[in-house]
Amino acid sequence: MPTALIDLACPEYRLRPWDIYRRLRDDHPVYLMPDYTPDGEDVYVLSRYDDVGLALKDKARFSSQIQRDNYMNLPMLVNRDAPEHTRLRHSTNKAFNARLVRQLSGWVRGLVDELLADLYRHESVEFVDAYSTALPLRVVGGMLGVPLDRKADLRRWSQAVMNSFAVSAGLDPDTVPGFFEDVVEFSNYMEELAHERRGKPNRGDILGELVEEHENGALTRDELVTMAWSFIAAGHETTMNLLGGGIEMLLRTPELAAELRADPALTTAFIEEYLRVYSPTQWLLRRTLTEVTLHDTVIPAGALVHVVLGAANRDPRQFTDPDEIDLDRPNVNRHFAFGAGAHFCPGAALSRLLAETTFRAFYPVLDRFALDPQRPARLRTQQGSYGFAQMWLRVSPPEDR
Ligand code: HEM
Numbered sequence: 001m002p003t004a005l006i007d008l009a010c011p012e013y014r015l016r017p018w019d020i021y022r023r024l025r026d027d028h029p030v031y032l033m034p035d036y037t038p039d040g041e042d043v044y045v046l047s048r049y050d051d052v053g054l055a056l057k058d059k060a061r062f063s064s065q066i067q068r069d070n071y072m073n074l075p076m077l078v079n080r081d082a083p084e085h086t087r088l089r090h091s092t093n094k095a096f097n098a099r100l101v102r103q104l105s106g107w108v109r110g111l112v113d114e115l116l117a118d119l120y121r122h123e124s125v126e127f128v129d130a131y132s133t134a135l136p137l138r139v140v141g142g143m144l145g146v147p148l149d150r151k152a153d154l155r156r157w158s159q160a161v162m163n164s165f166a167v168s169a170g171l172d173p174d175t176v177p178g179f180f181e182d183v184v185e186f187s188n189y190m191e192e193l194a195h196e197r198r199g200k201p202n203r204g205d206i207l208g209e210l211v212e213e214h215e216n217g218a219l220t221r222d223e224l225v226t227m228a229w230s231f232i233a234a235g236h237e238t239t240m241n242l243l244g245g246g247i248e249m250l251l252r253t254p255e256l257a258a259e260l261r262a263d264p265a266l267t268t269a270f271i272e273e274y275l276r277v278y279s280p281t282q283w284l285l286r287r288t289l290t291e292v293t294l295h296d297t298v299i300p301a302g303a304l305v306h307v308v309l310g311a312a313n314r315d316p317r318q319f320t321d322p323d324e325i326d327l328d329r330p331n332v333n334r335h336f337a338f339g340a341g342a343h344f345c346p347g348a349a350l351s352r353l354l355a356e357t358t359f360r361a362f363y364p365v366l367d368r369f370a371l372d373p374q375r376p377a378r379l380r381t382q383q384g385s386y387g388f389a390q391m392w393l394r395v396s397p398p399e400d401r
Pocket residue numbers: 064077078079089140230231232234235236238239242279280281284336337338339340342343344345346347348350351
């Protein structure tokens with residue numbers, strides 16, 4: 001078995017992994033990276049659609065409890081198994097129910113219009129900062145009851161939460177000074193907000209549902225705060241990658257933009273196809289609970305498994321012409337961009353709402369925006385995530401149209 005097909009630390013692999021994904025799927029469906037982690041653990045890579053689906057859905061054989069020690073091992077949904085996961089997930093499902101998300105559409109449209117109006121005030125604007133980071137943070141922050149005048153704090157706190165995950169995954173804490181203090185500040189602030197709500201009627205937002213769950217005894221105070229953290233962390237960066245990437249593709253592909261503008265109902269398919277081809281979360285980790293044999297390779301019990309959603313989503317065994325955006329694809333909803341099984345993303349409906357509202361609002365005004373050729377869009381090099389770090393746009397006034 002080869003030893004160096006993937007180097008997760010290599011920026012080139014993070015930016016353009018598609019060719020390596022093909023080689024993994026075709027030639028090494030179970031690829032071993034020996035002694036790969038800082039602790040010298042082996043890592044097994046799964047890349048085919050069926051195998052990725054198995055790792056996501058088979059809870060008897062694949063665990064989400066990755067960490068073995070307790071350092072920064074927070075009780076988050078994403079790193080827990082049943083029965084703890086089932087209990088926490090029940091509270092989350094209440095907070096993200098479909099009724100709640102549907103009710104948000106008018107409010108989200110208002111925020112989108114405000115941000116668009118801000119973009120028009122510039123001749124040149126950095127879209128990731130001005131729009132694709134701002135919208136999800138305002139929406140998730142608003143649903144958690146954080147007032148808009150704390151938006152600068154919210155940004156700082158959400159960065160600190162992201163840094164805390166990076167530290168728990170092995171980043172040297174000295175490279176992100178102050179993150180711990182910011183996380184404590186955010187936790188205290190969320191506790192205050194929750195405290196103010198206690199005993200008052202539920203406004204029907206996420207915080208209201210979480211406080212109700214706390215009052216019923218279903219969630220502890222710490223879990224309530226950790227839950228708020230995880231929504232900020234899981235919700236903003238992923239959605240930001242979808243919004244920025246979608247707009248970049250519309251600006252770069254005028255035929256696609258014209259097709260969508262002529263028939264905005266195709267937006268739903270566009271969002272699913274974008275998510276499939278450029279999955280904002282490229283990979284996840286699991287740990288085997290038992291020995292698992294796949295394609296004649298034995299993965300021992302307790303092994304780390306690198307589950308490559310981005311490779312599964314381009315597997316020709318599942319999707320015809322997998323690298324193409326196809327708005328008529330019959331199995332357009334079969335991708336794993338939001339995961340699958342018990343941990344399927346609870347924020348999927350919310351991020352689809354933000355993307356749908358954004359793209360539909362941009363169609364009529366798209367020709368006021370252009371990618372700046374002097375400052376080409378730059379992809380992030382962060383492990384496991386795919387999306388734009390920076391995207392400068394030129395903005396023209398309405399009379400130039
Ligand atoms: C395009 C946007 C998004 C993408 C691509 C995405 C992707 C994912 C994926 C792949 C998982 C599964 C993780 C696993 O199985 O280990 C997940 C879980 C999760 N997502 Fe999202 N997500 C998005 C938006 C959001 C939003 C807006 C929120 C909340 C505000 C959110 C909150 C969560 C939470 C709390 C989990 C953990 C669920 C669990 O473990 O049961 N996500 N997401």
